[in-house]
Amino acid sequence: xxxxxxxxxETALEQYLESRGVDRRSFLKFCTAVTAxxxxxxxxxxxxxxAVAADDRPSVIWLHLQECTGDTESxxxxxxxxxxxxILDYLSVDYHETIMAAAGHQVEEVRRHTMEQYKGKYIxxxxxxxxxxxxxxxxxxxxxxxxxxxxEVCGNAAATICVGTCSAYGGIQAAAPxxxxxxxxxxxxxxxxxxxxxxxxxxxxNLTATIVHFLTFGTLPRTDSLKRPLFAYGKRxxxxxxRRAHFxxxxxxxxxxxxxxxxxxxxxxxxxxxxATSHNCPQVRWNDGLGxxxxxxxxxxxxxxxxxxxxxxxxxxxxxxxxxxxxxxTATKVGLxxxxxxxxxxxxxxxxxxxxxxxxxxxEGN
Numbered sequence: 001x002x003x004x005x006x007x008x009x010e011t012a013l014e015q016y017l018e019s020r021g022v023d024r025r026s027f028l029k030f031c032t033a034v035t036a037x038x039x040x041x042x043x044x045x046x047x048x049x050x051a052v053a054a055d056d057r058p059s060v061i062w063l064h065l066q067e068c069t070g071d072t073e074s075x076x077x078x079x080x081x082x083x084x085x086x087i088l089d090y091l092s093v094d095y096h097e098t099i100m101a102a103a104g105h106q107v108e109e110v111r112r113h114t115m116e117q118y119k120g121k122y123i124x125x126x127x128x129x130x131x132x133x134x135x136x137x138x139x140x141x142x143x144x145x146x147x148x149x150x151x152e153v154c155g156n157a158a159a160t161i162c163v164g165t166c167s168a169y170g171g172i173q174a175a176a177p178x179x180x181x182x183x184x185x186x187x188x189x190x191x192x193x194x195x196x197x198x199x200x201x202x203x204x205x206n207l208t209a210t211i212v213h214f215l216t217f218g219t220l221p222r223t224d225s226l227k228r229p230l231f232a233y234g235k236r237x238x239x240x241x242x243r244r245a246h247f248x249x250x251x252x253x254x255x256x257x258x259x260x261x262x263x264x265x266x267x268x269x270x271x272x273x274x275x276a277t278s279h280n281c282p283q284v285r286w287n288d289g290l291g292x293x294x295x296x297x298x299x300x301x302x303x304x305x306x307x308x309x310x311x312x313x314x315x316x317x318x319x320x321x322x323x324x325x326x327x328x329x330t331a332t333k334v335g336l337x338x339x340x341x342x343x344x345x346x347x348x349x350x351x352x353x354x355x356x357x358x359x360x361x362x363x364e365g366n
């Protein structure tokens with residue numbers, strides 16, 4: 001994308017990036033990567049860059065509720081270039097308890113002022129579940145229940161982005177017996193414009209891409225029935241897993257550290273929940289794209305699915321039933337069946353080849 005030195009927006013952005021040690025080439029690579037994450041044509045990279053460079057970026061209010069701050073930590077440690085520099089700092093993040101210098105009533109005044117000044121225009125990012133039992137007394141911020149804070153902040157936002165499994169579905173706090181009555185934002189406020197980015201924690205590129213999509217198109221990305229963006233959760237982990245070929249070949253790890261484990265065979269028998277989990281972990285990966293749990297030898301635990309702590313356990317036992325996926329009774333037979341079919345095909349091919357050769361020999365003999 002050609003740089004226009006007479007465009008004040010582009011000049012301001014370039015100066016900002018340079019002050020952070022990010023050159024223009026790296027920024028354009030970032031825009032291209034985000035475009036690819038969103039499953040958009042490469043030609044949209046120009047539009048993405050223009051949207052990030054625009055001077056009408058919305059304010060952001062980031063709430064912390066029942067959580068471990070893992071989603072914030074995951075995002076702040078992302079790079080290519082550093083997501084926090086390109087998005088969080090360059091956006092107007094007016095309220096974020098973890099990174100704000102102020103505390104107490106001063107912070108709450110900032111949130112109140114931001115809501116009043118940008119009502120209906122700001123983005124709400126929510127991290128953590130919401131305790132609703134007994135009037136919401138199990139979680140309060142500035143003297144107000146988390147229920148009231150979320151209702152007010154998200155109810156007046158242009159869009160709400162739920163980061164992590166806790167804000168999407170309640171998370172581990174909502175696991176049985178759910179003593180605090182923890183729920184996700186969507187259950188508390190089912191009618192607001194909302195997108196869920198579950199994961200424990202979320203994968204930072206998915207949040208970056210979601211924000212950039214909103215900046216570029218003015219809307220949240222298309223979602224599935226669980227309000228998860230299709231670009232990130234439209235396929236099961238099993239569909240794109242690097243170990244899928246071993247599943248198809250009937251090659252399964254039987255115990256930790258066995259030869260199959262060392263050779264990267266399928267982890268389904270060891271409890272991998274990839275066949276029942278929708279996420280783009282195999283493509284986006286972690287640690288700047290260097291690896292992910294299954295690639296490192298540990299099965300998927302299904303952390304981006306609702307109620308995974310209750311429904312996906314025990315973690316190291318295979319699922320007895322996987323909706324829409326016929327591995328529950330055939331996991332040990334699929335590979336053998338495929339190999340048998342392959343062998344039969346080879347045999348048929350061999351017979352056909354033999355007949356063909358005989359015909360040729362007969363013809364030549366005549």
